[in-house]
Amino acid sequence: MDRIKPRTLSGFMELLPQRQVQFDRMVEILRKTYALYGFTPLDTPAIEASEVLLAKGGGETEKQIYRFTKGDTDLSLRFDLTVPLAKYVALHSGELTFPFRRFQIGKVYRGERAQRGRFREFYQADIDVIGDGSLDIVNEAEIPSIIYQTFTALGLKRFQIRLNNRKVLNGLFALLGLEAQSADVMRTIDKLEKIGPEKVKELLVNDFAVPAETAGQLLELLSTDQPMEALAALKGKNELFDRGVEELSTVVQYLSAFGVPEDHYKVDLTIARGLDYYTGTVYETAMLDHPEIGSICSGGRYDNLAEYYTNKQLPGVGISIGLTRLFFVLEDQKYLNDDLLTAPADVLVLPMTEDLSPAITLATRFRAAGLRTQLYTERKKFKQKIGYADKLGIPYVVFLGEDEIQAGLAAVKDLSTGEQLTQSVDEAIARIRSGLAARNAGAPIRDRD
Amino acid sequence: MDRIKPRTLSGFMELLPQRQVQFDRMVEILRKTYALYGFTPLDTPAIEASEVLLAKGGGETEKQIYRFTKGDTDLSLRFDLTVPLAKYVALHSGELTFPFRRFQIGKVYRGERAQRGRFREFYQADIDVIGDGSLDIVNEAEIPSIIYQTFTALGLKRFQIRLNNRKVLNGLFALLGLEAQSADVMRTIDKLEKIGPEKVKELLVNDFAVPAETAGQLLELLSTDQPMEALAALKGKNELFDRGVEELSTVVQYLSAFGVPEDHYKVDLTIARGLDYYTGTVYETAMLDHPEIGSICSGGRYDNLAEYYTNKQLPGVGISIGLTRLFFVLEDQKYLNDDLLTAPADVLVLPMTEDLSPAITLATRFRAAGLRTQLYTERKKFKQKIGYADKLGIPYVVFLGEDEIQAGLAAVKDLSTGEQLTQSVDEAIARIRSGLAARNAGAPIRDRD
Numbered sequence: 001m002d003r004i005k006p007r008t009l010s011g012f013m014e015l016l017p018q019r020q021v022q023f024d025r026m027v028e029i030l031r032k033t034y035a036l037y038g039f040t041p042l043d044t045p046a047i048e049a050s051e052v053l054l055a056k057g058g059g060e061t062e063k064q065i066y067r068f069t070k071g072d073t074d075l076s077l078r079f080d081l082t083v084p085l086a087k088y089v090a091l092h093s094g095e096l097t098f099p100f101r102r103f104q105i106g107k108v109y110r111g112e113r114a115q116r117g118r119f120r121e122f123y124q125a126d127i128d129v130i131g132d133g134s135l136d137i138v139n140e141a142e143i144p145s146i147i148y149q150t151f152t153a154l155g156l157k158r159f160q161i162r163l164n165n166r167k168v169l170n171g172l173f174a175l176l177g178l179e180a181q182s183a184d185v186m187r188t189i190d191k192l193e194k195i196g197p198e199k200v201k202e203l204l205v206n207d208f209a210v211p212a213e214t215a216g217q218l219l220e221l222l223s224t225d226q227p228m229e230a231l232a233a234l235k236g237k238n239e240l241f242d243r244g245v246e247e248l249s250t251v252v253q254y255l256s257a258f259g260v261p262e263d264h265y266k267v268d269l270t271i272a273r274g275l276d277y278y279t280g281t282v283y284e285t286a287m288l289d290h291p292e293i294g295s296i297c298s299g300g301r302y303d304n305l306a307e308y309y310t311n312k313q314l315p316g317v318g319i320s321i322g323l324t325r326l327f328f329v330l331e332d333q334k335y336l337n338d339d340l341l342t343a344p345a346d347v348l349v350l351p352m353t354e355d356l357s358p359a360i361t362l363a364t365r366f367r368a369a370g371l372r373t374q375l376y377t378e379r380k381k382f383k384q385k386i387g388y389a390d391k392l393g394i395p396y397v398v399f400l401g402e403d404e405i406q407a408g409l410a411a412v413k414d415l416s417t418g419e420q421l422t423q424s425v426d427e428a429i430a431r432i433r434s435g436l437a438a439r440n441a442g443a444p445i446r447d448r449d
Numbered sequence: 450m451d452r453i454k455p456r457t458l459s460g461f462m463e464l465l466p467q468r469q470v471q472f473d474r475m476v477e478i479l480r481k482t483y484a485l486y487g488f489t490p491l492d493t494p495a496i497e498a499s500e501v502l503l504a505k506g507g508g509e510t511e512k513q514i515y516r517f518t519k520g521d522t523d524l525s526l527r528f529d530l531t532v533p534l535a536k537y538v539a540l541h542s543g544e545l546t547f548p549f550r551r552f553q554i555g556k557v558y559r560g561e562r563a564q565r566g567r568f569r570e571f572y573q574a575d576i577d578v579i580g581d582g583s584l585d586i587v588n589e590a591e592i593p594s595i596i597y598q599t600f601t602a603l604g605l606k607r608f609q610i611r612l613n614n615r616k617v618l619n620g621l622f623a624l625l626g627l628e629a630q631s632a633d634v635m636r637t638i639d640k641l642e643k644i645g646p647e648k649v650k651e652l653l654v655n656d657f658a659v660p661a662e663t664a665g666q667l668l669e670l671l672s673t674d675q676p677m678e679a680l681a682a683l684k685g686k687n688e689l690f691d692r693g694v695e696e697l698s699t700v701v702q703y704l705s706a707f708g709v710p711e712d713h714y715k716v717d718l719t720i721a722r723g724l725d726y727y728t729g730t731v732y733e734t735a736m737l738d739h740p741e742i743g744s745i746c747s748g749g750r751y752d753n754l755a756e757y758y759t760n761k762q763l764p765g766v767g768i769s770i771g772l773t774r775l776f777f778v779l780e781d782q783k784y785l786n787d788d789l790l791t792a793p794a795d796v797l798v799l800p801m802t803e804d805l806s807p808a809i810t811l812a813t814r815f816r817a818a819g820l821r822t823q824l825y826t827e828r829k830k831f832k833q834k835i836g837y838a839d840k841l842g843i844p845y846v847v848f849l850g851e852d853e854i855q856a857g858l859a860a861v862k863d864l865s866t867g868e869q870l871t872q873s874v875d876e877a878i879a880r881i882r883s884g885l886a887a888r889n890a891g892a893p894i895r896d897r898d
Contacts, residue, residue: 003757004501004757005501006535006536006539006540007498007501007536008497009494009496009497009498009524012496014492014537015492016544017489017551020490020492021490023492024492035793035821036816037822038821039793040469041469041470041473042469043464043469044463045457045458045462045570047461047515047558047570051453052453055453067517068515073458087456088463090455091456092465095465096466097841101823107495111519121494121495136827136828138805138809138826142824145813149816254806257805257806257807257810259817306455308452309453309454344484344487344488344489345487356587357703360587361706364706364708367485367486371485372485372486374550375591377587378583379583391546392546
């Protein structure tokens with residue numbers, strides 16, 4: 001037979017079983033944390049009509065989209081979870097209750113140039129709160145607490161949430177007479193971390209006709225250690241700016257009630273998050289020991305989720321985690337906690353008799369008690385049977401021979417300690433359960449304090 | 450602005466929040482049940498190289514495939530989870546431990562003609578056990594117990610697992626001198642339920658040159674109430690047949706040890722499951738009150754999972770549930786248990802003071818206690834705020850006014866009974882928890898006994 005070489009496309013993450021269990025455990029924690037904040041799960045199709053998905057059109061993303069026809073229909077794979085959300089809310093607005101809080105964890109597709117750590121198919125984990133006409137500022141203050149709880153539940157410790165407000169930035173540009181160049185100024189400021197303040201000032205002055213004094217004033221403000229005080233000093237000159245400062249103050253004021261420790265967030269006036277979409281608070285999240293990775297959770301407040309589909313005004317606030325890339329980084333940087341159980345089973349039952357019924361009955365009892373149990377019945381040598389449990393990291397092996405069956409007992413071996421006890425089924429279940437509790441304690445990420 | 454009409458493609462399931470929660474609850478139960486049997490979760494890409502995905506080529510499916518190019522690459526969306534499994538096992542066989550037991554729950558794509566209850570994007574929930582060179586028959590006996598546990602955990606009661614063995618069928622055809630017409634005979638037998646034994650006999654005799662007496666003998670055997678006895682009477686004449694009968698006997702013998710009640714399975718000699726792939730036990734699962742739906746969980750034993758990719762012999766046994774279609778049927782036939790909580794939150798906190806900090810602190814405490822909590826801060830009338838909880842089915846509302854804050858208490862209302870109590874936070878948490886336990890008891894499917 002002519003054989004085809006099996007392969008997985010480059011840019012597509014495909015994990016081995018142990019890693020998959022670790023990935024799934026992270027997804028499970030995200031689902032639980034998002035649910036704690038009152039978000040409902042959503043699942044939209046991966047394929048949409050191109051006309052619908054590309055309603056907003058254009059830009060960098062369009063070239064990356066997987067677009068094709070089937071029959072007469074022009075189809076595209078979703079490239080994020082925000083556009084499908086906008087479609088969903090516009091389409092079903094009559095059946096939804098606002099504010100509408102949803103989370104979605106799903107795959108999206110972008111045909112980017114393949115590159116280490118870049119993926120063409122990847123999971124995003126999004127939450128959004130959508131208001132009908134208006135949405136209270138408290139929602140913007142709640143988001144950092146969700147980011148904090150999420151990463152803390154995953155086990156990450158050394159991270160920092162960075163906040164800014166787009167009204168502050170836009171107000172500031174107006175205040176400094178830079179309204180005409182605001183887009184260019186924003187883009188240049190975005191390079192601060194990469195090229196430093198000297199270079200940025202040079203660009204602002206030479207390329208975008210910003211007066212040297214203004215550029216200096218702007219850069220000094222953006223890099224201050226006391227941003228709230230510096231902003232307060234400028235109040236009363238521009239309405240938008242004043243509103244932005246008030247929003248930012250409100251958000252910061254409520255953070256401690258929301259349980260976010262002070263060393264886990266800071267106001268960072270250099271954060272802009274793109275040009276058009278966001279209109280209020282914006283968020284980024286940095287891994288303190290890996291700034292080179294960039295933000296691992298970003299988002300912000302917007303005024304119009306679905307203006308391309310409906311004349312309903314739908315303001316909202318949301319954040320997104322690029323989960324596949326995050327997982328790649330965590331593995332790459334040795335953050336994954338490999339001590340947690342990743343075996344497909346908690347117990348391997350090895351029948352030592354010809355008639356398998358007693359072993360099957362025992363496995364059935366273990367399963368009824370909630371233990372993940374595998375029955376091993378392949379005709380192999382004893383050493384190979386034990387080797388199977390060993391290779392998979394199955395923590396307990398149960399031998400069931402004639403003697404044990406007669407006595408109504410089971411020989412249970414803890415493979416990590418080598419301790420083997422002949423016990424009643426109930427004793428075995430209790431012992432295995434307590435062993436598992438110890439093995440499963442701990443978070444999927446291991447970070448230094 | 451020119452607006453695009455938002456729509457979801459036909460043949461693509463998109464659920465409203467309440468239904469999505471019900472769907473997700475079913476997925477969660479499947480994951481848990483599969484894990485109890487020692488299956489590890491897997492997640493492969495939705496896109497594969499066409500050359501790889503279509504290695505086996507041809508047939509009905511090929512026309513339905515979503516196939517397209519991106520750059521120079523010929524790509525296809527997966528149309529089932531079996532081909533990606535074959536690729537995965539062939540590609541990673543050196544890194545896997547056999548028998549390899551995996552489950553996968555994921556979306557697959559088939560561009561079928563749109564039709565009520567037929568989907569182009571749908572979830573399959575698969576399990577497979579793959580052996581390296583050989584695989585013990587006990588694995589074939591374990592599958593019905595997994596089917597039984599899965600549907601029982603979902604709440605379904607009136608279902609029946611039907612078993613057959615392909616060696617029995619093929620042996621029988623040889624025994625009756627029908628080897629040359631075996632494919633045609635199999636296809637005709639498949640129509641038994643639809644057109645009845647008279648018509649089937651007619652077709653066998655007239656179209657496929659089966660002697661009338663042989664056709665009668667075959668039909669009598671296939672429709673007997675005592676299949677194992679009828680098969681036993683034919684033993685000793687054909688080796689393949691004898692092996693099949695022995696396998697079938699072994700499978701049936703172990704079913705009670707595996708905990709499958711007798712009224713939930715039967716040997717049904719008319720079950721064939723296609724022509725080529727399966728080589729041993731085959732399974733179908735019928736809803737007793739809805740035979741028109743067809744099998745809701747099917748599969749079987751095969752000898753060669755990945756012969757198109759590798760010369761390694763990989764025998765296995767697996768089953769698949771078409772989850773999206775099943776969910777559609779359950780909703781359509783009013784099987785979904787709408788009493789279970791589907792609200793996005795357990796508690797809605799309504800602050801009654803200007804300063805929101807005490808309400809935020811309370812919400813933070815509830816969340817720390819594991820209660821799914823939403824803070825409602827929109828500026829609406831009191832009636833609308835209560836209406837929000839009501840519409841979403843949020844069971845508890847907490848009012849936090851100046852008096853409660855001073856006293857360190859909270860006013861907690863159970864919306865289903867109307868009972869409102871002013872209690873300490875710990876009392877409130879305990880009360881809400883016990884109320885939730887009662888509301889969440891029960892399975893997602895409600896079936897009559």
